[in-house]
Amino acid sequence: MNLNFEGKSVVVTGSGSNIGRAIALAFARERANVTIAEIDEGQGKKVAAEAEQLGAKAQVVRTDVTRWSDVQAMVRLVEERFGRVDVLVNNVGWTRDALFMEKTRDEWEKEVQINLWGMINCTRAVLDGMIARKGGAIVSMGSDAGRIGEFREGVYGACKAGVIALSKSIAREVGKFGVRLNVVCPGMTMPANDEEIGGLSMWQAQENRAWMTEEMRARIAKAYPLRRVARPDDVTGAVLFLASDQAGFITGQTLSVSGGYTMI
Ligand SMILES: NC(=O)c1ccc[n+]([C@@H]2O[C@H](COP(=O)([O-])OP(=O)(O)OC[C@H]3O[C@@H](n4cnc5c(N)ncnc54)[C@H](O)[C@@H]3O)[C@@H](O)[C@H]2O)c1
Numbered sequence: 001m002n003l004n005f006e007g008k009s010v011v012v013t014g015s016g017s018n019i020g021r022a023i024a025l026a027f028a029r030e031r032a033n034v035t036i037a038e039i040d041e042g043q044g045k046k047v048a049a050e051a052e053q054l055g056a057k058a059q060v061v062r063t064d065v066t067r068w069s070d071v072q073a074m075v076r077l078v079e080e081r082f083g084r085v086d087v088l089v090n091n092v093g094w095t096r097d098a099l100f101m102e103k104t105r106d107e108w109e110k111e112v113q114i115n116l117w118g119m120i121n122c123t124r125a126v127l128d129g130m131i132a133r134k135g136g137a138i139v140s141m142g143s144d145a146g147r148i149g150e151f152r153e154g155v156y157g158a159c160k161a162g163v164i165a166l167s168k169s170i171a172r173e174v175g176k177f178g179v180r181l182n183v184v185c186p187g188m189t190m191p192a193n194d195e196e197i198g199g200l201s202m203w204q205a206q207e208n209r210a211w212m213t214e215e216m217r218a219r220i221a222k223a224y225p226l227r228r229v230a231r232p233d234d235v236t237g238a239v240l241f242l243a244s245d246q247a248g249f250i251t252g253q254t255l256s257v258s259g260g261y262t263m264i
Contacts, residue, residue, distance in 0.1 A: 003244040005030035009082035010243070011074075012036060013065050013122055014092035016043030017197040019141065019189055022232030023089055023239050028056035030240065033082040037063040037074050037122075043198030057082075065092045065118030068125075075125045084133060085126045087243045090119045090140035090163070093156075097207040100154035108155040115159035120166070123181075127174065135178040137243045140167055142183040142254060144262045160185075164254050171252035180251040182242040187258025188220050189230040196232070225260030 005027060015024035016038040027034050028051035036051075036058065038044035044060035051058035059081060063074040078085055094114040096107065119140055130136030145153035146160025167181040174181075190212055191197045202208055210216065221228050238257045241247055256262050 001246055003030055003240055003246060005032040005087075005240070005244065007031070007033065008086040009033045009078060009084055010035065010087040010089070011078055011085055011122075011126070012089040012091055013063070013118065014038060015089075016040050016047055017201040018191045018203060019186060019232045019235050020089070020091035021047050021196060022236050023091060024051055024058070025054065026233075026236035026240055027087075028052075028054040028058060031056055032087075034058040035074075035078045035082070036060045037065070037071075038198075039064045040198040040200050043200075065122055066113040068121050071121040071125045075129070079129065084129055086136060088122060088126045088136070088138045089239060089243065090122050090138065092118045093141055093143070093160075094202050095153060095156035095208075096202070096205045097152050097211070099152055103155070111155045111159055115156060116162050119163050123166075123170065127170075127179065130179045131174060131177045136180075137247075138167070138170075138179070138181045139239050139242045140181070140183050142167075142185040144185050144187060144256055144258050147185060147254070147256070147264055148262055167254075168252040175251055180242075180247070182247070182250060182252070183254040184235065184238045184242065185254060185256040185258060185262075186235045187224060187230050187256070187261050189232055189235060190217075191232065223261060224258065228259065230257070230259065 010027045010032040012024045014020040015036045036044040041062040048058040048060045061074045064070045140163050142163050143160040145157035167183050171181040217229050
C-alpha cells in the first residue's frame with residue numbers, strides 16, 4: 001500500500017517519548033518531513049537524530065502545546081521550513097493513575113490543559129493553512145478511557161471523550177475543504193526502556209511505573225482478548241493509515257488499537 005508520505009510535512013506533538021516517538025519514526029521511514037513538537041527539547045533532539053538516520057528530514061521545535069503563542073510560533077516555523085502542514089498528529093497526553101477522589105484540583109487542571117487544550121490549540125493552529133490549501137489530515141490520540149469511562153481515569157477520560165467529540169464536530173465543519181479528522185485510541189502501551197522516554201513522560205510517574213513490572217503486565221494482558229500489552233509500534237499503523245491518502249474517504253472516526261479491550 002502506497003501511503004504517499006514522501007516529502008509531506010508531518011507534525012507529531014510530544015514525539016520525544018513512547019507512542020509519539022514511534023509515530024515520528026514511522027513517518028520518517030516513509031520519508032516524510034517530520035517536525036517533533038516537544039516541550040522536552042533534548043529528548044526531541046534524540047528522536048530527530050534517529051529520524052534523520054532513517055533518511056527523513058526532521059526538526060525539533062520546542063513547544064508547550066498548552067500555550068497558544070508557542071503553538072502558533074511552531075506552526076509558523078514548520079511552514080517556513082517545510083512550506084505547510086499536511087498532517088498533524090495530536091499525540092501529547094498526560095495522566096497519573098489514581099482515583100478521582102484522590103486527585104487535587106491542580107492535577108485535574110493539568111489533565112485538562114495537556115489533554116484537551118493542547119489538542120484544541122494545535123488543531124486550530126493548523127486549520128487555516130489546511131483549509132486554504134483544501135486538504136490535510138489530523139489524527140488525535142484518544143483513549144479507551146474516553147469511550148468507556150475507565151476506572152481511575154476520570155478527568156483524563158473526560159478529556160479524551162472531548163478529543164473524540166471535538167474531532168467529530170470539526171470533521172463535519174471542515175470536510176467540505178478536504179480536511180479529515182480521526183482519533184486513535186491505544187490500549188496500555190509501555191515504553192520498552194527508559195531511553196524511549198523523556199523526563200516529562202507520564203511513564204515517569206511512580207503510580208504509572210507500577211504497571212511496568214512483569215507481574216502487572218501479565219495481569220493487564222488477561223483483560224485483553226489478544227492477551228498482551230501493546231508496544232508503541234502497535235499503534236503506528238493505524239495512525240499512518242488514517243493520516244494517508246488511503247483513508248481519503250474516512251473522517252470523524254474513532255479506532256481503538258487495544259487488543260480488543262473495547263469493542264464499540
Ligand atoms: N501509553 C498508553 O498506555 C496510552 C493509552 C491510551 C492513550 N494514550 C495516549 O497516547 C498519547 C501518547 O502517550 P504516551 O504514553 O506515549 O505519552 P508519554 O507521556 O510517554 O509522552 C508524552 C510526550 O509529550 C511531551 N509533553 C508533555 N507535555 C507537553 C506539552 N505541554 N507540550 C508538548 N509536549 C509535551 C513529553 O515530554 C513526552 O515526550 C497520549 O495522548 C496518551 O494520552 C496512551
